[in-house]
Amino acid sequence: MRKIAGPGHVSNGWVDYDPNTNPLGTVFTADWGNDVQNELIGIQAEMGIAEAAGTNKYVLAAIKGLMIKLRKDVGEFFMRGGDIKAPAAFDKDDPESFFPAVCLDNINTYVDIAAANWPDLVPELRTWTLKYLDGLTGAASAYILTTWAIATNVATLTFANNAANDAAIASIAEIFATTGDYPVVNVASTIGNIPAGNYRITGVSTVARTITFACTASNGTNATTNTVTFYTNRLADSESNPTTSARLYGAKGMAVISAGTALQMSGAVARDFMQGHLQDRPAAEATAGRGFATASASNVFGNPAAGSSSIIPVNVVNATGSPVTDGINGTPRTGTTTRPRSITGHLYIWAGSYIAP
Amino acid sequence: MVLKLYSPTDEIIYEETTDDKARVTAYYYEAEVRNKTEGLEDAEKKWRFEVSQEPEPEK
Numbered sequence: 001m002r003k004i005a006g007p008g009h010v011s012n013g014w015v016d017y018d019p020n021t022n023p024l025g026t027v028f029t030a031d032w033g034n035d036v037q038n039e040l041i042g043i044q045a046e047m048g049i050a051e052a053a054g055t056n057k058y059v060l061a062a063i064k065g066l067m068i069k070l071r072k073d074v075g076e077f078f079m080r081g082g083d084i085k086a087p088a089a090f091d092k093d094d095p096e097s098f099f100p101a102v103c104l105d106n107i108n109t110y111v112d113i114a115a116a117n118w119p120d121l122v123p124e125l126r127t128w129t130l131k132y133l134d135g136l137t138g139a140a141s142a143y144i145l146t147t148w149a150i151a152t153n154v155a156t157l158t159f160a161n162n163a164a165n166d167a168a169i170a171s172i173a174e175i176f177a178t179t180g181d182y183p184v185v186n187v188a189s190t191i192g193n194i195p196a197g198n199y200r201i202t203g204v205s206t207v208a209r210t211i212t213f214a215c216t217a218s219n220g221t222n223a224t225t226n227t228v229t230f231y232t233n234r235l236a237d238s239e240s241n242p243t244t245s246a247r248l249y250g251a252k253g254m255a256v257i258s259a260g261t262a263l264q265m266s267g268a269v270a271r272d273f274m275q276g277h278l279q280d281r282p283a284a285e286a287t288a289g290r291g292f293a294t295a296s297a298s299n300v301f302g303n304p305a306a307g308s309s310s311i312i313p314v315n316v317v318n319a320t321g322s323p324v325t326d327g328i329n330g331t332p333r334t335g336t337t338t339r340p341r342s343i344t345g346h347l348y349i350w351a352g353s354y355i356a357p
Numbered sequence: 358m359v360l361k362l363y364s365p366t367d368e369i370i371y372e373e374t375t376d377d378k379a380r381v382t383a384y385y386y387e388a389e390v391r392n393k394t395e396g397l398e399d400a401e402k403k404w405r406f407e408v409s410q411e412p413e414p415e416k
Contacts, residue, residue, distance in 0.1 A: 205387060
């Protein structure tokens with residue numbers, strides 16, 4: 001857009017007609033009028049509002065819609081109190097009801113969403129990969145192989161022994177433990193007999209550093225130094241509408257945490273954990289009369305078996321005492337998950353746009 | 358340390374001696390994935406792993 005530059009303008013401003021002092025006034029030019037018209041129509045068009053005669057509220061409606069659309073980044077997680085709010089498409093007659101977001105805690109395991117309904121979120125989700133130390137020294141999103149193999153249409157990829165690979169494979173195992181579903185491995189270009197494509201992983205061995213997936217190809221095996229990438233929200237080529245859909249995982253009771261450690265890879269879901277430690281058997285205490293039935297009962301410690309009146313456990317394996325207070329912080333609370341003090345809301349992902357089915 | 362992966366029938370399927378602590382995670386997840394895949398998460402007999410220290414050499 002530009003300022004008025006027609007005949008009679010003063011410093012590109014308008015001046016009024018005056019029969020004595022300014023008999024011409026500023027001339028309204030087509031250039032300027034069309035600029036103004038196109039600017040206003042452009043605001044409406046950005047939110048899909050068609051031109052209509054006799055209306056005077058749709059530029060404002062479009063501005064409100066744009067403010068809502070752009071108030072968060074596509075893919076941004078956020079919490080909201082109250083009841084679950086359903087997604088709502090933009091309505092030019094009720095622009096403030098626009099809510100292009102998906103609630104993640106009313107998804108049981110996962111849902112596959114279509115770009116036809118979520119035109120901005122699906123392309124975004126399809127780019128999400130498992131990244132190791134994202135943004136830090138040693139970051140990796142492509143993982144190096146040592147061997148490929150195909151036997152009876154099952155492909156096995158073996159990964160090199162390095163920290164990024166170990167973390168990625170463990171993260172895949174954690175995603176499976178959390179959701180019962182595996183992410184997709186992307187083979188960017190042919191590896192041996194394995195054609196390029198997106199494959200749903202069907203098995204993982206963290207000890208052997210392997211993944212397996214269905215792949216119709218000739219049997220064979222060989223060494224390779226190729227890399228592969230893991231897509232957390234992409235669909236496999238063999239699944240429905242793989243290029244126009246994405247998979248969203250449920251997040252019931254989950255918190256959002258920042259990435260940056262080996263087992264907190266961006267894009268991954270995970271269960272709750274107690275900070276890593278090992279609890280060895282108290283072998284030094286395995287002495288008859290010191291909580292053990294016999295000196296050899298080194299794996300027996302803790303509460304008596306149910307129904308036993310003895311304080312000395314006999315043949316009770318993996319039994320421990322209940323948590324007790326330290327005398328300062330009260331009785332320890334236990335539950336199915338580990339968590340801090342909290343207030344509960346619903347977790348959403350922002351989609352930026354939504355078209356109702 | 359010595360890492361061992363035991364099957365539900367107490368057979369040792371993998372065993373290695375290593376100083377790499379990341380391998381503990383690998384054995385942990387190997388058992389987790391196998392139990393989930395085979396529906397053994399709540400079974401009495403299931404895949405498990407064991408970490409033990411190598412005995413100190415006799416002086």
